[in-house]
Amino acid sequence: MDKREAQAALLSLGYDMGETGPKKDGVDGDWGKTSKTVCAIFQRGRGLAAMGELTPATIKALLAAVAAKNDGAGQPGAGAQLPSDWLPPARISRVIVHWTAGNHRASQLDRSHYHILIEYDAKLIRGIPSIAMNDAGGVSPGYAAHTLNCNTGSIGVSLCCMAGAIESPFNPGKAPMTREQWAALPPVIAALCRRYDIPVTPRTVLSHAEVQGTLGIKQRQKWDVSRLAFDPIVIGAAACGSLMRAAVSRLL
Template structure:
């Protein structure tokens, strides 16, 4: 029975679905910046350094304050492990920089992964234990040209994200006494399958669809229901992709592309205004209009108060009745009228903003 090298206190209870392996791009010793981004850092001599964030902060259903931000749009439910190395490295032409990865830390990596997989019941597959360089190709989440880990400075014959990933996965699986899962299936009819997306990926993708205006996607969660299928189908149609309603690899890539098309707005919906919503009984617009009316009335009274010196002969008794309240703050009578005007203007502005926001929501489809 193998000895656990990752201390138990480093592995608190948490719901996680996978592990992303990185290199820090820094020196052979873990820096404070390294510790803030990863849960475990492996130094050049094989020493383990615990990251500042606890693994449970990255646990599902969503990350919490202080979590380890190790992979773009792939942190909720994911553990980040990094090798402290590759400072100043360049991909093309390849140069390992001033702190090349050592064989010692590379050989320590599978032992760390095995402990984490055993603790959190993570199966060793290309979709659950992978390098940063494999995330975009495997999970469909753009990573802005990340290339860790695609090269081994001590073994130039091994090259490429898949080759490096398969190597540490096979060694990890061997330590666990189970064979590593095969690579993802090849594309069928030009569409790469993407079965059972990890919950964090699905949540992030649904959030992205909402940002693009495909509000029929429904709640931002890890479920694929009729509304999500409808939103995916609409996006595929707009993007010129095969309309399948499935979250395949090409659809995932298109959704996360900078040029992803926004949802079109129907002419009838684009022409909606506050009167249309009021006629339909929209509660927000109705409340906003009541607020506007109240602010106008308040503005009228405020102006009347500001002009009190001219109207005193008509409202002297009423104004005198408010003396107890006016005496709380020693201020000229006209100032109270100006304050009332200010309050009325603020109320009007807030009501107007709420009304405009509701109209915008109706036009874009956020409001059904």
């Protein structure tokens, strides 16, 4: 398996490889920053050393993952990242993305507010409330209270980051969002969209910062996610949200 084949394998497993190459899908044979980041996420999920390099053990794991997908032994694409018991039956209409405004590891408080959290190194953490508690038919006691007046039928996904961040002038604080977290986000959202039949639109897959403007539900000056600490050129909730939805759509 060469680098181009490895990129194609990761793409087939539901990872966002970027927009380079002839088909603008990230398959270009250049093992650059995006490929290394995605490879490290794959390695971490398989219990391998997350070096981002195409090692023999990584190639073996990639071949096994693709074979399992093709044989129907595993879930296709992005769904392979989330255990089935994280995805109970529920009526869900949207996914809302946040940052915790905390440190890079999920605290007990963080876990009480969100269904799924992504730590700085792309490790996925299950929140305390079940997704079923936020059913569209009405929330249950102990539900994930992640968005003001918009928790019913909403899954809360949060990146563990941005403690002490300041919106203007922008300062990402002591725990800035990492590229690894952002890269791990689209496969998680895509898995949720597959499971709960959620279309990818600005009203159904959005960040907390987009809720007030898009859904008309007043929030308390929330600006997550309207900046990417690792890419300061991207500014504003709409810009970040559009990038996020485009990446999720490519996986579906």
